[in-house]
Amino acid sequence: MKDAPYDPAAESTYECLECGDTVTATTNPGTCPACGVAYRNTAMPIE
Numbered sequence: 001m002k003d004a005p006y007d008p009a010a011e012s013t014y015e016c017l018e019c020g021d022t023v024t025a026t027t028n029p030g031t032c033p034a035c036g037v038a039y040r041n042t043a044m045p046i047e
Helices: none
Strands: 012-016 022-025 039-041
Touching: none
Parallel strands: none
Antiparallel strands: 012 022, 012 039
């Protein structure tokens, strides 16, 4: 089994779990300007 290719310079979609705001960026954008909750990378599973 191989790991999926990873390109750190590629853009990812980040989502605020509180209000649903989304942003596309190459690095984590930090906190949502609308509600102040941290963004999460949608490519990472929630477990």
